[in-house]
Amino acid sequence: MSKNKKKADEKATKIPVESPEEHPVENEEVKKLQEELEKKQQELDDTIRLLQRNQADFENFRRRNNSVRAESYENGKRDAVSELLPSLDDFDRIVSNADKADEAWVEGVKLVYRKFTDELKKLGLSEIEAEGKFDPNLHNAVLSEAADGVESETILAVLQKGYRMGDKILRHSMVKVSE
Amino acid sequence: MGKIIGIDLGTTNSCVSVLEGGEPVVIPNSEGARTPPSVVAFKDGERLVGTIAKRQAITNPTRTVASIKRDMGSNRKVHIDGKDYTPQEISAMILQKLKQDAEAYLGEKVTQAVINVPA
Numbered sequence: 353m354s355k356n357k358k359k360a361d362e363k364a365t366k367i368p369v370e371s372p373e374e375h376p377v378e379n380e381e382v383k384k385l386q387e388e389l390e391k392k393q394q395e396l397d398d399t400i401r402l403l404q405r406n407q408a409d410f411e412n413f414r415r416r417n418n419s420v421r422a423e424s425y426e427n428g429k430r431d432a433v434s435e436l437l438p439s440l441d442d443f444d445r446i447v448s449n450a451d452k453a454d455e456a457w458v459e460g461v462k463l464v465y466r467k468f469t470d471e472l473k474k475l476g477l478s479e480i481e482a483e484g485k486f487d488p489n490l491h492n493a494v495l496s497e498a499a500d501g502v503e504s505e506t507i508l509a510v511l512q513k514g515y516r517m518g519d520k521i522l523r524h525s526m527v528k529v530s531e
Numbered sequence: 532m533g534k535i536i537g538i539d540l541g542t543t544n545s546c547v548s549v550l551e552g553g554e555p556v557v558i559p560n561s562e563g564a565r566t567p568p569s570v571v572a573f574k575d576g577e578r579l580v581g582t583i584a585k586r587q588a589i590t591n592p593t594r595t596v597a598s599i600k601r602d603m604g605s606n607r608k609v610h611i612d613g614k615d616y617t618p619q620e621i622s623a624m625i626l627q628k629l630k631q632d633a634e635a636y637l638g639e640k641v642t643q644a645v646i647n648v649p650a
Contacts, residue, residue: 409551409552412637412638412639413551413552415638416638486587486590488574488579488583488584488586488587488590489583491586492586493586493587493588493589493590494589495589496589496590504590505590520563521562524586529589529590
């Protein structure tokens, strides 16, 4: 090999290696792009998490809504009947305090009362039994009184009747109990 | 992460709610009450909380606790059936019932809640 060719070969094989410090502007750009990429990745992760949460919310909402129509009808019925309970109370008072001297009028009122209660029974209304032992699931004790010879927590009087529709209680019986 | 419930632990009544689609929804308890009373009672070895506890309060006055929040921060204890309860323990029973009602409504376990600071 000639000296000149050897020198040329040496020149050719020496590839200059550029250090990062020699191109600061490009490296700055790469760093910026990397930061932006990380930021976008974070945003994507947050969005996916939000989507998953919303999807779970929606599934729960859909499951709860499946029975909403049937429940709404029953709830509406219960609300309507609850509104009528004060009138039923008034009827009870009229009938129990009727003036016996005016029997025809009293009979008329009793007829309306029976018809009214029959219609309510058809809608599913029934009176809560309020005799014997007090049960907080069915009764609301508002008064207590000493009563000789009577077991404690026995219902002494019903101050306001309680009613239920099916297994749902519209109003608990308001009662007086023995001490 | 499950739903986070919000609880208003009141002196007389309490309330629990949850955010659904960004809107707060009040959760009714098992009896349909949206603001059940903050009352705890002990009867026949059972613990009653809420509306049912209030209904039997007159028949069981020495074992029924109401307005316990007034004693929070004090050393006063409630003595029932040979056991002492701090106001915090009684309040925890109320919170537990509210949590149970929320879980029944949501159909999932609840592990996080925001509770208002007692007034």
